Amino acid sequence: MEQSKELYEQRVRSLAPAEEPERQYYFIDVMRSVIAEKEARKGRKLTMHVETFGCQMNAKDSETLSGILSSIGFEESDSEDADLVLYNTCTVRENANTKLYGRIGYLGNRKKRNPDKRILLCGCMMQEPQAVEKIRKSYRFVDVIFGTHNIYKLAELLFDREVAGELVIDVWDKPAGIVEDLPRRNKYGFKAGINIMYGCNNFCSYCIVPYVRGRERSRNPEDIVAEARHLAENGVREVMLLGQNVNSYGKTDRMDVSFAKLLRMVSEVEGIRRIRFMTPHPKDLSDELIAEIAANPKVCRHVHLPLQSGSSRILKAMNRHYTKEQYLDLASRIRERIPGVAITTDIIVGFPGETEEDFRETMDVVRKAGFIAAYTFLYSKRTGTPAASMPDQVDEATAGERFKRLLAVVGEVGAAQAEAMNGQTVEVLCEEYKASEGTMTGRLDNNLLVHFPADESLLGELVSVKLTTCKGFYYLGERA
Numbered sequence: 001m002e003q004s005k006e007l008y009e010q011r012v013r014s015l016a017p018a019e020e021p022e023r024q025y026y027f028i029d030v031m032r033s034v035i036a037e038k039e040a041r042k043g044r045k046l047t048m049h050v051e052t053f054g055c056q057m058n059a060k061d062s063e064t065l066s067g068i069l070s071s072i073g074f075e076e077s078d079s080e081d082a083d084l085v086l087y088n089t090c091t092v093r094e095n096a097n098t099k100l101y102g103r104i105g106y107l108g109n110r111k112k113r114n115p116d117k118r119i120l121l122c123g124c125m126m127q128e129p130q131a132v133e134k135i136r137k138s139y140r141f142v143d144v145i146f147g148t149h150n151i152y153k154l155a156e157l158l159f160d161r162e163v164a165g166e167l168v169i170d171v172w173d174k175p176a177g178i179v180e181d182l183p184r185r186n187k188y189g190f191k192a193g194i195n196i197m198y199g200c201n202n203f204c205s206y207c208i209v210p211y212v213r214g215r216e217r218s219r220n221p222e223d224i225v226a227e228a229r230h231l232a233e234n235g236v237r238e239v240m241l242l243g244q245n246v247n248s249y250g251k252t253d254r255m256d257v258s259f260a261k262l263l264r265m266v267s268e269v270e271g272i273r274r275i276r277f278m279t280p281h282p283k284d285l286s287d288e289l290i291a292e293i294a295a296n297p298k299v300c301r302h303v304h305l306p307l308q309s310g311s312s313r314i315l316k317a318m319n320r321h322y323t324k325e326q327y328l329d330l331a332s333r334i335r336e337r338i339p340g341v342a343i344t345t346d347i348i349v350g351f352p353g354e355t356e357e358d359f360r361e362t363m364d365v366v367r368k369a370g371f372i373a374a375y376t377f378l379y380s381k382r383t384g385t386p387a388a389s390m391p392d393q394v395d396e397a398t399a400g401e402r403f404k405r406l407l408a409v410v411g412e413v414g415a416a417q418a419e420a421m422n423g424q425t426v427e428v429l430c431e432e433y434k435a436s437e438g439t440m441t442g443r444l445d446n447n448l449l450v451h452f453p454a455d456e457s458l459l460g461e462l463v464s465v466k467l468t469t470c471k472g473f474y475y476l477g478e479r480a
């Protein structure tokens with residue numbers, strides 16, 4: 001038996017193509033027959049549950065992961081009782097890690113009832129050697145651990161696990177080229193993310209991303225446009241261009257296409273009606289980009305511009321390369337040149353050394369910049385980053401109290417911005433239908449949501465809606 005298993009493994013491996021993505025399509029086929037055999041034994045389809053933590057990049061990666069799994073033959077399930085559970089993890093903040101260990105423990109109990117269950121972990125947290133070590137020691141029932149650079153290898157790793165019969169770990173500290181054209185399962189048929197670059201070179205002093213996602217690499221503009229075209233042909237109307245710092249698109253790879261030019265190229269794809277992007281860095285948001293957003297009707301009037309702190313002193317310690325004044329100046333230039341634009345932001349409270357005075361500077365920027373929404377975070381100490389060893393770490397109670405005050409101001413400023421738009425008729429993308437209430441949820445150009453009576457056939461369409469009631473950070477409306 002053992003010998004025939006070995007022979008089978010040798011044969012499978014010897015026939016595998018060396019080139020990607022052909023190699024992965026080969027392993028998808030191999031795994032499809034392995035899974036078909038299990039299905040025959042169990043007399044039912046096998047199920048999968050992919051759960052995504054963290055940012056848009058992970059959401060995008062999860063579409064590829066789900067695409068690979070469904071090509072293998074798994075059926076989607078929203079339960080953690082599924083035959084295969086995959087967590088695509090995030091490590092930006094420490095408490096996310098703590099919670100994840102709890103959830104892995106819970107999956108382990110489920111596996112006792114279904115020993116055929118497969119538990120897979122990938123994503124940013126797995127790029128941290130301490131996390132992998134802890135799982136290897138304390139959560140032996142996990143089946144596969146992989147990182148951010150080799151998600152495309154999922155089918156091959158599943159095969160490795162089947163033949164090894166125990167935990168398989170494959171985490172790379174560096175990327176090895178960009179593998180494209182893998183199966184992909186779009187969560188929404190009408191909108192999709194497109195990676196334009198990977199990694200980050202900024203090394204903000206609090207942030208772990210550059211360590212787990214590696215250095216900046218940009219994709220070829222032709223590949224990006226081809227992906228947009230393919231998506232549009234399959235019904236996608238809105239695309240979001242994704243990168244940790246989209247303004248530096250092409251710079252490190254010495255391409256002659258700037259991010260503004262790339263926006264223009266994608267907007268020329270027939271069928272694409274709306275374009276969004278995440279995330280620009282205030283330190284190098286160019287006038288060329290502002291001009292492109294202003295001139296290009298397909299680009300949404302929404303700029304997510306992470307502030308992090310309003311204190312120039314703290315910004316320096318964060319290694320952000322801009323001052324409070326420069327940020328405010330940029331925000332007002334954006335507003336002047338792009339009428340009706342909405343600006344949203346990210347803010348960290350309780351960075352080491354933050355005083356009451358520094359915090360007030362942040363509150364001041366929130367008021368002056370007029371954010372329509374802000375994502376607020378309590379500073380989380382990430383081992384290995386420069387900020388982790390900075391003096392004067394802010395105590396929890398002080399940070400918590402500031403956080404509450406900030407939330408109140410953010411809510412107040414956002415509601416005033418939203419209120420100012422009430423009564424207008426706007427174009428929205430119909431994203432979600434609630435049958436029990438007969439209402440559709442549409443997304444405005446500026447990223448806010450409106451609920452209005454409609455029927456399901458409008459899902460994925462762009463329609464005009466009159467905003468009738470402002471509920472603070474969302475609206476009620478009616479079709480216009």
Ligand code: 5AD
Binds near residue numbers: 379
């Ligand atoms: N602590 C708290 N928030 C952080 N972010 C990144 N690193 C940390 C950290 N160590 C926030 C930043 C970033 C967003 C994605 O997460 O605000 O813009």
Ligand code: SF4
Binds near residue numbers: 203207210244245
């Ligand atoms: Fe982290 Fe700064 Fe890079 Fe954003 S720009 S991923 S906050 S290091």
